[in-house]
Amino acid sequence: MSERRPFPGDYLNEAGLNRQFVFNLHDLPADIVDKLAPQAGERQLILFGHGGRRLWECVQASGITSEHPIDDYSIRTVERWFAEQLPGQRYRILFPSNQPIGLQALGKLAGWHHPSPIMVGVDREWGSWYAYRAVVMADTDFAPSLAEEARSPCPTCAPQPCVAACPANALKDGQFDLDACSRYRLRPESPCAHGCLARQACPVGRQHRYEDAQIRHSYSRSLAVIRQYYG
Template sequence: MKLTQGIQSLSESGLNIFLSTKVSSLPEDLFPFSDEQKNKTLCLIGNGGKALWEKLPHPLDTSTHPFDLYVENKMQEFAEKILEDKIEVLYPNYSYTLPLQKLGRALNLCTQSPIGLDIHSEFGLWFAFRGVFLTSKDIPDTALDKISSPCETCLEKPCLTTSDIARGRLCCPIKKEHQYLPAQIDFHQNALSLLKL
């Protein structure tokens, strides 16, 4: 019950994707987890659609990593209040290069779209991995059942009519109702352009 309430609280905070699994059940070649880490439970937190953007305090400053700071705070709250455990944050963590797409696919959260971005059955291309942590607490495995790609039902595939990933994402018709707000798209594009400098 406490775990369910904690996951609901995360969802109300805009982090509406939560999956957990034993590290030992993940593919061996996913990431070089240590023997100690293999005895823990991995939790993945994400957001789908506009919910997280609407919860963040605005205006946002790209230099302060507002998404990361917000998610880190929510993960620590979850760890203290719900798990009563000290967690090991793997993402966001700049000392790790965690293969998020491979992890999402291993948990059957998403599949690869024709433009390379991963696609979610409920949120389409409009979702993001926001946090990954390890806990010593025993949490039920919530990895999803194997899913088929929503792209298989798309006959037009307008995403392939452009060589630009951002434009391809915008013209995808799958779950278009979850498309980020223009201000959020602009924020992410500006943040990416700063990384390229």
């Protein structure tokens, strides 16, 4: 059997998609594979993510002014990476799209995602300042990635500053109250309208905190959804 080639991630790292994970399809749980509906020749799933501020800097430098600039930039970057690094390889972008993808399930398998009181994934290096940006099915033959073994930092965080910082008391009693959170964000002049105070109070990975503009961009999108739901 020929040796599998290493993953060429330098371009992606520079472009802000600095988290990558390669799964062999036959190693994934059957329920996940069934939902992915692999096509003939597809052997691997590649999960692309980002941690920290670099991606937003690249999005701003790209000049993209669409409604979803991060998604559009991520797609453009993945397409360029395949064209330049892997010419001739077949691939299919499953996310971003309207197709439901279990991103957190994939994140757990990669060792990226650990639950937190604020209902956002967290890990010891990046804290909550990371996200999933693309999922690709491909006929590649990379060496599969090894899952990160780090555990959640939350159980040993005795002060729980995230819980104390939530003005809506949406994190009390160890349960996240989505309704309380949403209604508080809808209040006039709410300090949580365009950013989560609880998330920003978390000490883990604080050095990777997003720029204010990126935080406002992301939370403005979720606020729009809340407004539609509550009428």
